[in-house]
Amino acid sequence: GQNIDQPTEMTATEGAIVQINCTYQTSGFNGLFWYQQHAGEAPTFLSYNVLDGLEEKGRFSSFLSRSKGYSYLLLKELQMKDSASYLCAVSGAGSYQLTFGKGTKLSVIP
Amino acid sequence: SAVISQKPSRDICQRGTSLTIQCQVDSQVTMMFWYRQQPGQSLTLIATANQGSEATYESGFVIDKFPISRPNLTFSTLTVSNMSPEDSSIYLCSAGGSDSSSTTYGYTFGSGTRLTVV
Numbered sequence: 001g002q003n004i005d006q007p008t009e010m011t012a013t014e015g016a017i018v019q020i021n022c023t024y025q026t027s028g029f030n031g032l033f034w035y036q037q038h039a040g041e042a043p044t045f046l047s048y049n050v051l052d053g054l055e056e057k058g059r060f061s062s063f064l065s066r067s068k069g070y071s072y073l074l075l076k077e078l079q080m081k082d083s084a085s086y087l088c089a090v091s092g093a094g095s096y097q098l099t100f101g102k103g104t105k106l107s108v109i110p
Numbered sequence: 111s112a113v114i115s116q117k118p119s120r121d122i123c124q125r126g127t128s129l130t131i132q133c134q135v136d137s138q139v140t141m142m143f144w145y146r147q148q149p150g151q152s153l154t155l156i157a158t159a160n161q162g163s164e165a166t167y168e169s170g171f172v173i174d175k176f177p178i179s180r181p182n183l184t185f186s187t188l189t190v191s192n193m194s195p196e197d198s199s200i201y202l203c204s205a206g207g208s209d210s211s212s213t214t215y216g217y218t219f220g221s222g223t224r225l226t227v228v
Contacts, residue, residue, distance in 0.1 A: 033217070042202060042219040043153070087152060096141045098204075098217065100153045 002026045004101035006088050011107045012078055020073045020104045022088035030091040033098060034062050034073045037085045046073070046086075075106075083108045112137050112205050116220030123193055123227050130189045131223045133203035138183035140206070144176070147200040147222075156201075159186040193227045200224050 003025040012018040024032070031050040035043035049055055049064035049071060061074040073086055085105050089098040113136045123129050133142070142159040157165040157178055165178035180186040190197050206217035 042222045045218060089153075097143065097155055097158060098153075099155070102152045 002090060002092060002099040004088055004090055004099060006086075006101040006104045008102065009105045009107070011109060012075075014078055014080060014108055014110050016078050017074065017076050018078060018106065020075070020086050020088075020106065022071045022073070022101060024069050024071070024088070024090050024101075026069075026090050026092050026099070028092045029066060030096075032062075032064055032071050033089040033091070034060075034071075035087040035089065037087060037103070039084075043087055078108050080108050080110070082106065112139050112218050114203060114205055114218055114220040116203055116223060118223055119221060120224040121226070123225065125194055125227060127193055128189055128191045129193065129225060130187050131201055131203070132187050133185070133205070133220050135184045135205045140183075141204075141217075142180060142186045143204045143217075144178060144186070144188045145202045145204060145219075147202060149199075153202065156188070159188075159203075190225065193225075195227045198225055198227045 006022045031048055033048050034046040036046050037043040046060055047055055047062035049062050052064055052066055054061055054063045059076045064071045075082055085103040087103045088101040091098055115134045117132055121129055144156040145153040146156055147153050155168050156171045156176055157167040159165050159178050159180040161180045161183055175191055177189045201223045203220040204217050
């Protein structure tokens with residue numbers, strides 16, 4: 001089976017940096033995804049990591065350590081519009097299916 | 111990445127009736143999935159929609175309750191049958207697969223269907 005853990009809620013200040021952690025235990029591994037979901041909307045793809053290391057994409061970066069079963073999403077220069085839920089999802093070996101964590105609700109305050 | 115049109119966006123249905131949700135993708139995609147998202151919760155996979163064959167259901171979901179069709183690589187439907195208030199949820203389709211280099215997966219979601227059963 002798959003087990004994915006991430007914090008339930010986080011609060012950060014506009015302009016700051018926030019790191020959202022995700023740990024996973026899976027039967028095999030075929031990649032880790034991060035999605036952003038605003039209330040009432042569909043999830044939006046942010047990043048995909050399959051190899052160890054940091055993937056940078058503008059203000060967002062995602063890191064993966066396969067040996068530790070660990071990933072984080074780093075958001076820089078926070079903006080109010082970044083207030084959303086951030087979902088960590090893992091694809092198991094030999095599978096294209098995604099198993100989602102419960103999501104981290106990020107609140108950006110002035 | 112693929113763009114998905116999902117409809118209806120929302121519906122209010124009577125107990126005991128059925129609703130069919132459609133997803134149309136603007137390009138041929140390898141994989142299509144159906145998820146359910148309860149209010150304030152994360153996404154739970156219902157099934158993988160297989161082109162030209164029966165869908166593959168996750169534990170707790172059965173074909174009689176959630177029949178799925180996928181006649182081609184760009185279209186799929188999910189039917190919520192014999193609905194009860196417990197079926198009130200957001201239903202999302204997802205599509206995607208490898209890019210041309212076969213090294214990266216990309217999955218996008220439809221806009222979701224907010225179902226309320228009364």
